[in-house]
Amino acid sequence: QVQLMQSGAEVKKPGSSVKVSCKASGDTFNTYTINWVRQAPGQGLEWMGRIIPFFHNTNYAQKFQGRVTITADKSTSTAYMELSSLRSEDTAVYYCARGSVEAAGMCDHWGQGTLVTVSS
């Protein structure tokens, strides 16, 4: 059974950085893409970027270019999303989601989400 287990909630100061982890079970890291999607309170879903762990290949939404870094540690089957220069608008639930083999952006399994609160 595919599971994506994310790290716990974080409270950060404006201007700081946050790093969220996503540990995958099964064969996810050898075959699939990991996407990162966020959801501000009461808002919709926003795709941030992705990584193909096998190749360490990344793509980022232009909105987050320069502020987000997605990495993967194949030895522990864990992906990471680091967001820097945090501001209050970055307060959101951050999800990792597995992209299917057929289409990297089709998210067939999701982590439970990590709430990141940015507040002074």
Place this chain on the structure above:
Amino acid sequence: DIVMTQFPDSLAVSLGERATINCKSSQSVLYSSNNKNYLAWYQQKRGQPPKLLISWASTRESGVPDRFSGSGSGTDFTLTISSLQAEDVAVYYCQQYYSTPDPYTFGQGTELEIK
């Protein structure tokens, strides 16, 4: 970026009745080489992560009740729930996964309630 627009923003339907949610993309998400529409529908219940319901515009995921169906092609898509059940109360999102490496954009969501 491909812009996804859903309508209506919210919808109230009686139990047992049909619910229809529409999604329009700013450009075609039909890939001509394989004749597949790169369009998914997700269901998000309160306090939960999204769940993939339908991929390729019309392929129901394993375990999804057959009252859920997807249709459409190119730029216009529809999610239909044939007979609304109480457990279907949720926000529904469409998403295009056509554009690579540009963002895989979502619609703004449609909130479905019981009338």
